[in-house]
Each structure stands twice: as C-alpha cells, then as structure tokens.
Amino acid sequence: MQDRRLHVPALATGLRAAFRSGYGLAQLRRDLMAGLTIGIVAVPLSMALAIATGVPPQHGLYTAIVAGAVIALTGGSRFSVSGPTAAFVVILLPIVQQYGLGGLLLATLMAGLILLVLGLTRMGGLIRFVPYPVVLGFTAGIAVVIAVLQIPDLLGLDPDGMGEHFTENVGRIVAALPGLDPVELGIGLMTLAVLILWPRLRTPVPAPLVGLAAGALAAWAVNHWVGGAEVDTIASRFTWTLDGESGTGIPPLPPHFQAPWQLPGPDGEPLGLSFGLIRDLAAPAFAIAMLAAIESLLCAVVADGLTRTRHDPNAELVGQGLGNIAAPFFGGITATAAIARTATNIRSGAVSPLSAVVHAAVVLLAVVALAGMLGLVPMAALAALLLVVAWNMSEARHFVHMLRSAPAGDVAILVLCFGLTVLFDMVLAVGVGVALAAALFIRRMALLTQAEAVPPQEDPAMGHLPAGVALYDVNGPLFFGAAEKALTSLHTVDPGVRTVILDMHDVPTMDATAIVALHTLIQEMERQGVALILAGLPTRIIVKLRRAGIRKRAGRLSYASDLARAAAVARRWHGAKRPASPRNG
Numbered sequence: 001m002q003d004r005r006l007h008v009p010a011l012a013t014g015l016r017a018a019f020r021s022g023y024g025l026a027q028l029r030r031d032l033m034a035g036l037t038i039g040i041v042a043v044p045l046s047m048a049l050a051i052a053t054g055v056p057p058q059h060g061l062y063t064a065i066v067a068g069a070v071i072a073l074t075g076g077s078r079f080s081v082s083g084p085t086a087a088f089v090v091i092l093l094p095i096v097q098q099y100g101l102g103g104l105l106l107a108t109l110m111a112g113l114i115l116l117v118l119g120l121t122r123m124g125g126l127i128r129f130v131p132y133p134v135v136l137g138f139t140a141g142i143a144v145v146i147a148v149l150q151i152p153d154l155l156g157l158d159p160d161g162m163g164e165h166f167t168e169n170v171g172r173i174v175a176a177l178p179g180l181d182p183v184e185l186g187i188g189l190m191t192l193a194v195l196i197l198w199p200r201l202r203t204p205v206p207a208p209l210v211g212l213a214a215g216a217l218a219a220w221a222v223n224h225w226v227g228g229a230e231v232d233t234i235a236s237r238f239t240w241t242l243d244g245e246s247g248t249g250i251p252p253l254p255p256h257f258q259a260p261w262q263l264p265g266p267d268g269e270p271l272g273l274s275f276g277l278i279r280d281l282a283a284p285a286f287a288i289a290m291l292a293a294i295e296s297l298l299c300a301v302v303a304d305g306l307t308r309t310r311h312d313p314n315a316e317l318v319g320q321g322l323g324n325i326a327a328p329f330f331g332g333i334t335a336t337a338a339i340a341r342t343a344t345n346i347r348s349g350a351v352s353p354l355s356a357v358v359h360a361a362v363v364l365l366a367v368v369a370l371a372g373m374l375g376l377v378p379m380a381a382l383a384a385l386l387l388v389v390a391w392n393m394s395e396a397r398h399f400v401h402m403l404r405s406a407p408a409g410d411v412a413i414l415v416l417c418f419g420l421t422v423l424f425d426m427v428l429a430v431g432v433g434v435a436l437a438a439a440l441f442i443r444r445m446a447l448l449t450q451a452e453a454v455p456p457q458e459d460p461a462m463g464h465l466p467a468g469v470a471l472y473d474v475n476g477p478l479f480f481g482a483a484e485k486a487l488t489s490l491h492t493v494d495p496g497v498r499t500v501i502l503d504m505h506d507v508p509t510m511d512a513t514a515i516v517a518l519h520t521l522i523q524e525m526e527r528q529g530v531a532l533i534l535a536g537l538p539t540r541i542i543v544k545l546r547r548a549g550i551r552k553r554a555g556r557l558s559y560a561s562d563l564a565r566a567a568a569v570a571r572r573w574h575g576a577k578r579p580a581s582p583r584n585g
Helices: 013-020 025-053 058-074 086-120 124-129 132-155 166-179 182-201 207-225 275-307 313-330 339-347 354-374 379-394 396-405 408-423 426-448 483-488 512-527 539-547 563-575
Strands: 239-242 245-248 450-454 469-475 499-506 531-535 557-560
Touching: 013 058, 013 313, 025 058, 025 086, 025 132, 025 207, 025 339, 025 354, 025 379, 058 313, 058 354, 086 124, 086 132, 086 275, 086 313, 086 379, 086 426, 124 275, 124 313, 132 166, 132 182, 132 379, 132 396, 132 408, 132 426, 166 408, 182 207, 182 379, 207 379, 275 313, 275 339, 275 426, 339 354, 379 396, 396 408, 408 426, 450 483, 469 563, 483 512, 499 563, 512 531, 512 539, 531 563, 557 563
Parallel strands: 469 499, 499 531, 531 557
Antiparallel strands: 239 245, 450 469
C-alpha cells in the first residue's frame, strides 16, 4: 500500500552535509573570515533595503540577524546567505504604504507559513517550471523600479511623496527636479564612483564599506564646516522610541520580541489582529512566498554551480519558512537568500552555514556597538549603493543578449514580463509570463506531435501486407494541445483502406483529451468500415484506454506490442471474411 503520510524534510541538511565532509579548526577559521566579510557587506545593504522598502533601517538589520541565523541553521543549502534583498522592494513598499510596518511584518509571518507548507509538501522542485525569460524579465523590471526610487535621495529632491505606481513616481520626480541639491548629488556621485572603482583595486575590503564611509565622512564635513548646507543622513531622517527611551538614527539595542500586530499600522496606531486583515494580506503574503521560493532556490542553484555541491530544495524552503516566521517577532522584514552575498560568501572561503551565522553576529555587533556611526551615513550614499545593486540585479548583458539571440516567443515573454513589472507589479508579470510560457510550450509540443502515412514496405518488420492495409506513424505526446491536431488527419483515409495500423511506440503519454479524440477516431473509422490496430503503446497507456472503454473487438480494434505483431493481426483479419460495412453511412 502506498504511504500517503506527509513527508517531513530533514532540518539543517546544509549544516549536516558540511559536517559530514569533515569540519575542524581550519574550516572554522575560514567560516569566521567569510562571515566577517559578508557581515560587513550586509550592514549597509540591510539598512538601504529597509529604507527602500519604506521602514526604518534597523528593521533590515534585524532581518539579517534573526532570519540570517535561523535560515542558515535550518535550511538545505551550505552556502546561501539570507537577509533582506532588493527583489522584494516592489512588493513590500505597497504593503507598508497600505498597512504600515505591522502589516508588513504580519504578511511576512504569513508568507513564512506558506513557505513552510511548500517545503513540507515537497514543492521545492517547482523552481524548474519558472522559465528563464520570466525570471530575467521581472528581475530586470524590479531593478528599474528600484533605481527610479533612489533618484530623489541621490539628487536631494523632496517630491510630494512616492506612490505605488512607476509612472506616478516618475512624474513626481520630474516635478521636483527644480529643487535639486548639488551637495547631496555630489556626495551621491562620489559614493557611486567609489563603489564602481574600488573593486578594481582587488583589495579584501568590501566596496560598500569604503563607499559609505567616504560618503559619511563627506556628509559630516559638510554639516560641520559648510554654512547653510545640510546633508540628509540616517540620523536626521529617522527617530526611535523604545521602552521610554528615544533617539535618532538606529537604536543601539539588539532586536527584542514583539508581536507584529502590536506594531504600528498605516495610522501609526497598533495594527491589531482580525480575520479581515488576514484575508486582505493573504494575496500579498502569497506573492512574497512565491518570490522568496524562487529567489532562494535560484540562489541555491547558483551556489551549487560555484561549489559543485547539491542543496536540498525542500529543506531550504522549510528553513526559509522558519526564518520568515521568526523574524517578524523581532522586528525583521521579509528575508530570502541573496545571490550577491552568497557569491561573496563562497569567494571568501566559506565551507558551511556557520559563516552565515557569523555574518548575523557581525550585524548584531554593529547594531549594538556602532549604531551612532551608522546614523552618520548620508541618504544619498545609500541611494548610490542601491543603484549599484539595481544595476547588478538587472543583468543587463544577459537581457540584451537574450533580446538579440532568443526565439521570438521567448523575447516577447521577456519584454512583456519586464514591462508589466515596471508599469504594474511583479505578481501580474510572473502570472502572465508563466501562462504565456506554458502556452508557448504547448504550441511547440503540438508542432512536434504529428501523424504521417508510412509506406509499409519501408519497415522490414511489417513484411508482406495484403492490399487495403495502411500504416500511420504517430509521434510525440498526445495531450490537449496536440491530440486533436495529430488525430484529425486520420479521420478520412483512402477509400481502398480497410485496416489502419497506428505505430504509437513514440507516444510517451496521453491525457483525457487525447483519449476522447482517439475514441472519436475509432467511431469514425467504424462508420467508414475501417478496422484499427494500435501498435507499440506501453502497458500503462493500454490500461488507461481500457478503463475509458476502448477495448479489443474482433476484426475491429486490437492492440499489438510491436509492428510485426500488428502486421500478423492485419493479415489474419484480411484472410478471414468480415461482414461488409457501408463506408459513407
């Protein structure tokens, strides 16, 4: 009897795989150095991505601390590093605008539960069914949206708020251009130049650390020595209040437990919890979960390619689910595996998920010990950092290469997903893109499936056949997109044909539509007085046809394991006298 119990993936398969391959002090030192490197990179990125999402910067840091450690310890990839990522900005920003910080954290919690269910039900292989043009199209579109959202901070503009729609935001930015601040622009461009040029020196010091440090130093100098000029920084834009204490910038405290629904909603009051709110957040939570699954499993595949290892996709989804369930209770926003940080982790010599745990500890140390210094980072410098992230995320070279070299159908899907992501939202883009890719696949498979008349003498297995026997070769899967096309051509045969042999050994599968089409074909041939022999079908398909009522009938319908046996049946039928049947009614 088949076991129908729920399959529970093993936890921490990435960590256990690393330990099974041998782990000692040498490997621990490598993990410590890699974790230190990616922790330094993660601090500015986490702040910048939280701000881009519409929440204070400490929530991005809390995400890297809590979700980064939980996912690393429980997931299925040895090298993935999780935290806030740029891909979520376009999904999370509208949630913050409609439901506030509490709504975002509650939606993240719900998404974590969905990811957990996906892992427990072994849905990790679904990543293979998301076509590359869809992924490239929506990631490039997200990159464009992120880049546009950074323009106000880079130019020192003060637009009349930023809305949910790309065109609306572009209009507001254009209207605010007369207020451009040359000092903010200068700091932003200087930071951008450092971020672009520093990696060419090939030093172990990460470019984000150097770029933001240079920007912070320049902002401090302007604010203290240039009269009448004031550079907007994290400390000047954000304030916090906690347990009776208050301050500017980032609170120098570790993340603390608080239920997401107790945090502010869109009106600044505690969000509360109700069935109506959960119902309203169900669709955003599902979108978050789907993108998190795609992003995390893609990252794990990239890590496998760089290290020649194999991840456990279902365990990775469980780990991502647990991380996104835990993080909201400590102020963390949505987390997923980050490809850039994972690649840096691998290049830095990591050998196990402990490097990601060290990365979380480094971020925690920065929050507790360096909160005051982090508050000095200018907003223009963070905007420059996110512009670099958006450029790397866009994969512009791959995008242009696909436009030039891919088939027309794939190019259309790529452009459509890109446009829908920019002008509407990523959920619509992915849904439409996957649907069109599926339709394109069905069309291509339908073109490959065909039925052709074959002269019997071309196949030596047929031997000598009496007159009135025709052979047709049916190739390809018979499913709803191809069955009707392939079998329709058989409805009218030559008037002299009394028996048709269908060579179906190249038919790997038949769905319900194909069975109905075959049933119709049998009825039509019986009306014309033509017998039918189905040759080469596997046993599982024959059983399926018999269950549908397509059974052997002497002199009318038969199954044969190969063409030689089909020819023998045809000779036997033609050697016996059969009652004549009217051919046209």
